[in-house]
Amino acid sequence: MKIHNIKYLLIAAFMLVFSACDPIVDEQQLTNSTDVAGVNLTASHSTPGGNKVTLKMDTPGVTGYWDYNLGKSLTNETTIVYPIPGKSTFTFIGTLGGEFFTKTIDVQIDQLDTRLDQDWYDLVSENTSAGKTWVFDGAAGTGAMFWFMSPPDNPDSAMSAWWNAGDCCPPLDVSGKMHFDLNGAANYNHYQTTAAAAEKGSFVLDPTNKKLIIQNSKILGYEAGNTANEYNIITLTEDKLVLYVPRSLKDPTTGWTFVFKPQ
Structure with a gap:
């Protein structure tokens, strides 16, 4: 009987020792400061119905960012100059x-x-609703540099041609076109040829970071684009558009440069 008592005491002692070694965890669960209905969003125009708009989320205890369709602002309050007339939904x-x-x-x-x-x-002309059409600035067999391999990962070297592919081996849509407009949305159309039906999509223009992103469609010369459909803007003037990808689908070890002119 004494042996059994000693055994139980030893087991109890071991349990106390091990339980004393367990870490003390202060479990704190995050709780909501309000519900979605309590989040107050406001929009104010600099002039009545004007396109300079201040978006504001002014509910205490809530943080986040604005998605205004053509970009994002990582703050509770932002002022944008929006290029599209009509009703727009911001998130x-x-x-x-x-x-x-x-x-x-x-x-x-x-x-x-x-x-x-x-x-x-x-990009879209002064008549933003009508928009603007762009085509390749050159044709195969003329020596023109309108679609060519360039150094990778370096927009500053975009105009340094490694291989003038467009001259000998032009893209499938070399006779096509692309159209940009702001008629109710940032609309983009790709045409495989000038007579082909449009492949409709949209676009995001980021003037600050010099980026052009095509959504749900493809760039003219898409064989050498990239999977993200995101392009560095090298030149954008009234009569010239030069885009560049750091890594091309045509050859992932190189960059690629696209040169366009208005139709």
Whole structure:
């Protein structure tokens, strides 16, 4: 009997020792400061119906960022010059404290009374609703450099041709075109040939970072594009557009350069 008692005492002692070694965890769960209905989004125009708009989320305890369709602003309040007339929906993505949420606000823009960055007019023309059509600046067999292999990962070397592919081996859509406009949205159309039906998509122009992104369609010369459909803007003027990809689908070890002119 004594042996059994000693055995139980030893087991109890071991249990106490091991339980004393367990870490003390202070479990704190994040909780919401409000609900989605309590998040207040506002939009104010610099002039009535104008296209300079301040978007604001002013609910305490909530943080996040704005997605205004053509870009993102990583703050609760941002002022944008929006290039598209009509009703647009902007989205705030944030956290209530314990969970993430999205909430939208509709904004009606009746007039483009604040001028856009010049890149917008160069890309889509001053008549932003009608838009603008671009084609390759050259033809095969002429020696023109309009679609060529260039050094990788270096936009500064975009015009240094490693192989003038367009002269001997032009892209499948060499006789095609692409059209940009802001008629109710940032509309983009790719045409395999000038007579082909449009492959409709959209685009994002980022003048600050010199980027052009094609969505749900493809760039003219797409064989040498990239999977993200994101292009560095090397030149954008009224009569010339030069785009560059650091790594091309044509050859992933090289870059590629595309040169366009208005139709």
